[in-house]
Amino acid sequence: MPGFGITLGYTLLYLGLLVLLPLGALVTKASSIGVTGLIATASEPRVAAALWTSFSLSLIAAAVASLFGLLVAWVLTRYDFPGRKIVDAIVDLPFALPTAVAGIALAALYAPNGWVGELLAPLGLKVAYTPLGIFVALVFIGLPFAVRTVQPMIVEIERELEEASATLGASRWRTVWSVLLPPLLPGILTGFALAFARAVGEYGSVIFIAGNLPYVSEIAPLLIVIKLSEYDYTGATVIATIMLAISFAALLAINLIQAWSRRRFGHV
Amino acid sequence: MSDVSSALLPPLRARGPVITERHWVRRLTIAVALVFLFLFLILPLVVVFVEAFRRGLGGYLAALQEADAQAAIRLTLTVAAIAVPLNLVFGLMASWAIAKFAFRGKSLLITLIDLPFSVSPVVSGLIYLLLFGAQGVWGSSFMAHGIKIAFALPGIVLATIFVTFPFVARQLIPLMQEQGTAEEEAALTLGASGWRTFLTVTLPNIKWGLLYGVLLCNARAMGEFGAVSVMSGHIRGLTNTIPLHVEILYNEYNFVAAFAVASLLACLALLTLALKSYLEWRHGAALAGGASH
Numbered sequence: 001m002p003g004f005g006i007t008l009g010y011t012l013l014y015l016g017l018l019v020l021l022p023l024g025a026l027v028t029k030a031s032s033i034g035v036t037g038l039i040a041t042a043s044e045p046r047v048a049a050a051l052w053t054s055f056s057l058s059l060i061a062a063a064v065a066s067l068f069g070l071l072v073a074w075v076l077t078r079y080d081f082p083g084r085k086i087v088d089a090i091v092d093l094p095f096a097l098p099t100a101v102a103g104i105a106l107a108a109l110y111a112p113n114g115w116v117g118e119l120l121a122p123l124g125l126k127v128a129y130t131p132l133g134i135f136v137a138l139v140f141i142g143l144p145f146a147v148r149t150v151q152p153m154i155v156e157i158e159r160e161l162e163e164a165s166a167t168l169g170a171s172r173w174r175t176v177w178s179v180l181l182p183p184l185l186p187g188i189l190t191g192f193a194l195a196f197a198r199a200v201g202e203y204g205s206v207i208f209i210a211g212n213l214p215y216v217s218e219i220a221p222l223l224i225v226i227k228l229s230e231y232d233y234t235g236a237t238v239i240a241t242i243m244l245a246i247s248f249a250a251l252l253a254i255n256l257i258q259a260w261s262r263r264r265f266g267h268v
Numbered sequence: 269m270s271d272v273s274s275a276l277l278p279p280l281r282a283r284g285p286v287i288t289e290r291h292w293v294r295r296l297t298i299a300v301a302l303v304f305l306f307l308f309l310i311l312p313l314v315v316v317f318v319e320a321f322r323r324g325l326g327g328y329l330a331a332l333q334e335a336d337a338q339a340a341i342r343l344t345l346t347v348a349a350i351a352v353p354l355n356l357v358f359g360l361m362a363s364w365a366i367a368k369f370a371f372r373g374k375s376l377l378i379t380l381i382d383l384p385f386s387v388s389p390v391v392s393g394l395i396y397l398l399l400f401g402a403q404g405v406w407g408s409s410f411m412a413h414g415i416k417i418a419f420a421l422p423g424i425v426l427a428t429i430f431v432t433f434p435f436v437a438r439q440l441i442p443l444m445q446e447q448g449t450a451e452e453e454a455a456l457t458l459g460a461s462g463w464r465t466f467l468t469v470t471l472p473n474i475k476w477g478l479l480y481g482v483l484l485c486n487a488r489a490m491g492e493f494g495a496v497s498v499m500s501g502h503i504r505g506l507t508n509t510i511p512l513h514v515e516i517l518y519n520e521y522n523f524v525a526a527f528a529v530a531s532l533l534a535c536l537a538l539l540t541l542a543l544k545s546y547l548e549w550r551h552g553a554a555l556a557g558g559a560s561h
Contacts, residue, residue: 002462098491201388204493
């Protein structure tokens with residue numbers, strides 16, 4: 001086969017110049033700040049609050065997205081209803097819809113005078129311009145990850161297992177709980193980790209609905225943008241480094257889940 | 269005898285089908301899923317178009333014909349026209365090297381190609397600013413030669429390339445690995461050049477996967493917000509892409525115009541989803557091997 005040298009060479013050059021070199025610039029800048037400087041900036045109250053907001057809301061939103069993702073994936077693979085194919089295609093909307101568009105649309109819907117906000121206002125629920133708004137945007141952005149990781153695994157379930165369980169006298173609920181769900185767990189966890197990793201770094205769909213109040217509804221990526229507009233490259237770098245560490249931890253978790261799943265269930 | 273055995277065995281189908289849920293459970297589950305999807309996915313899409321046409325077709329068209337909106341549309345098309353082909357060529361090169369040859373460090377290379385997907389958009393912009401910004405590593409030397417990268421077209425293109433980097437490659441690598449090298453080897457043995465083998469043997473085999481990757485790459489390139497926002501400097505009429513223009517209009521409380529311009533991107537998203545579903549439905553087998561995300 002010809003072309004190994006040129007294709008691999010081009011791949012390494014392009015990857016090196018456009019991905020590794022800029023990421024290297026971040027690492028260099030972070031190491032020039034040093035661990036003590038890193039901790040000092042990260043423990044500034046406003047930075048710590050933003051990191052906590054991003055981290056905690058991403059965890060909750062990823063969990064909710066996983067729950068509904070499982071439900072949606074189940075309904076799409078197991079049940080038939082009119083418009084199923086279209087619903088299946090629509091699930092990918094958060095991947096395809098630019099985040100700024102999603103952001104202003106969600107803000108318009110959940111604002112106190114918006115279609116949904118209007119219904120929630122009499123209940124005393126304020127969604128837009130509160131942390132709850134951030135949560136809504138992060139569920140939106142995380143949903144397709146949750147659905148698309150579990151869906152193929154539900155398709156692959158062997159119907160014989162369910163039949164065996166039912167023939168042995170298990171109720172349907174028990175079959176679902178102890179025969180069908182356990183093998184889906186790695187998929188659910190992988191979807192959760194992907195949704196979480198995406199949510200922590202999400203910017204466009206959040207900033208319009210968040211209200212961006214420091215200490216309350218200010219997310220870490222927004223604080224990076226604010227630091228940059230103040231020419232505080234050091235502060236921005238510290239937050240970026242911590243966020244990179246969080247997303248690599250999520251990636252590592254995904255790999256561990258999949259290795260565990262291969263050992264436990266013989267598939268990914 | 270037969271009477272006894274039929275009395276002892278429980279009637280298998282007496283309680284309805286045992287490998288699915290009861291009728292009302294199914295109905296309820298479908299209803300919950302659909303209400304959730306309606307609230308979270310359909311309504312945001314609908315609200316974009318309703319708000320865009322709040323002042324009628326005239327207001328809608330006026331917002332799109334405004335000079336800054338036109339400039340934003342041109343800039344977005346320009347950026348995509350540079351970034352997508354570059355990532356397309358890279359995707360072909362990388363998948364050829366990875367799928368057709370065995371070498372050490374291959375899985376590390378694949379992980380590195382996927383890396384941009386796990387970096388926050390804002391961080392993706394920041395890393396280029398650290399290189400090319402005024403305080404950046406090379407910022408001042410480029411500026412001394414009168415070359416503007418940050419807050420200009422090159423910076424926006426670089427940020428866009430970064431966030432759309434893996435799309436084509438990760439679609440093609442598993443697909444080409446699946447297809448192996450037998451067909452290419454046959455063509456080479458018959459005397460075809462490497463380039464001709466690629467064009468007449470490999471390319472037809474991967475064309476649908478390639479189109480699929482380009483489609484997703486383009487959608488992200490035209491819609492990217494965070495990374496481009498950091499690198500663009502938000503100069504109206506000059507460095508504002510469509511998503512950035514939407515942000516400016518929205519922050520000026522010019523909601524009709526903001527949603528009108530946003531509706532262009534919503535249409536792009538719908539078109540992308542439709543084509544993607546069509547490719548999956550019509551050419552699913554030719555895409556196989558490539559995980560959709």
